[in-house]
Amino acid sequence: MVENNSESRDGKVTRRQFALGFIGAAGLAAFGSLLSFLKVLTPAKEGSGYVPTVKSGDKLVYAKGSRQGSLLKASDLQIGDAVLAYPKGKTKNVANIVQLIRLKESEYKPPTRVNETDEGFVAYSAVCTHLGCIVGWKRNNKDPEASIIECPCHNSMYDPALGAKVIGGPAPAPLPQIGVKVSKDGTLVFTSGFSGPIGPKV
Ligand code: FES
Known part of the structure; x- marks a missing residue:
């Protein structure tokens, strides 16, 4: 059969x-x-949008890599370096993630909030204002001061020395800045909230 x-x-x-x-x-x-x-x-949103919980006084920790969760120290970054960081103990909320960058202090010009930088450190939200991907750092090894923030999803580019203003790609707005300073023990600490709402603006 x-x-x-x-x-x-x-x-x-x-x-x-x-x-x-x-x-x-x-x-x-x-x-x-x-x-x-x-x-x-494209990280998940919290509630109806991104709601950061970072507060002045929170210490910065590495967001990923072999040192994930360890405290960031000023001596860890040279001019032209950058890392993704979270406030300690608040690493589950993607709205809190920041791109911490070190350039020469003299490089920063408005609209950067220069009084919210310290020893060449500046921090911006790492959530792209286009569709919410996490941005990265494009280091210019020949000229570290010319390094830029770049989003891997659709190549939006932001100028770290000019308040993370958009210099290319589809992002409609700068990345919000957040104050940082170097504390006495050399660790990095947040000194403010974000300068504006986090996440996509489209
Ligand atoms: S999500 Fe960043 S450029 Fe589109």
Whole structure:
């Protein structure tokens, strides 16, 4: 008797049903991976928007890498360096993430809030104002002062020395600044809230 590959009359799973089930499971797994990937690129919002909880006095810690969660010290960054950081103990809320940058103090010009920088350190929200990806640092090794903030999703670019003003790409607004200072023990501390709302402005 010839077995029908498309259905089973005796209740057994046919090869075709098995293959379809396998393809379906593989498709679901791939879809799940894609969603996870997109979630990293476009972080989840809190409530109806991004609600930062960082406060003046919070210490900065590394946001990722082998030193994730450790306190940041001024001596960790040279001119032209930058890292992603969170306020200590508030690392679950993506609205709190900042790009901490060190340039020569004399490089900063308005609209940078120069009085909210210290020893060449400046910090901006790391949530892109286009669609909310986390921005990165494009270091110019020949001229560290010419380094820029760049978003990996659609290549928006921000000038760190001019209040993170948009210098390229689709971002519609600068990244909000937040005050930082170097404390007596050399650690970095926030000195204010953000200068404006966090997240996408489109
Ligand atoms: S999300 Fe940053 S450029 Fe689009």
